[in-house]
Amino acid sequence: MIRLACIVLAALALPAVPAASQTLRFSTVVIDAGHGGKDGGSVWNGLIEKRLCLDVAKRVEAGLKSRGLKTVMTRRTDTFVELDQRARIANRVPSSVFVSIHFNGSRKTIISGGETYYRSPRGKILASAISRSIKSKVPGGSRGIFDADYKVLRETQMPAVLVECGYISNKREAARCADPAHRQKLADAIVSGLLAVRAR
């Protein structure tokens, strides 16, 4: 009981500002809208993933620009871009982090919620912050962070994450994702997560 109280007190005493080891230095965010062109991504409940990805990516771009950050988009139209080309675009951008935006689909249609993937330790810092932000700000929440060997995470040289914004295979989540107001909440949460770890 006493030990539990100590743990609770220690948790309360944690500073609100992240420790220096938990921050990242960057001035530009490379925003990667998943899929595009001939690659639609997941198609469920009347939604096509590539369109949702581009919509959220543009909202993230606007949010970051309004807060004084620079952005680079790997695509801004409904075009097909190879995965290694996305990484090449990102690797040309100094002082950057990389955020790939996707929506999920599963035959297990009961599954819902966001997921954030990383590969490097610095990517994990970013993934944790974005996942926390989605959990607290977005209906449907976050299922957590996961280590994954995705090509865009493997081939990018900067801290990189891939955000699965939700399962469009789940009827309730699909209905939410179809709503522009929900997609704005997703974008705001991604922007907040990025700003939360940015070193000042």
Ligand code: ZN
């Ligand atoms: Zn995808």
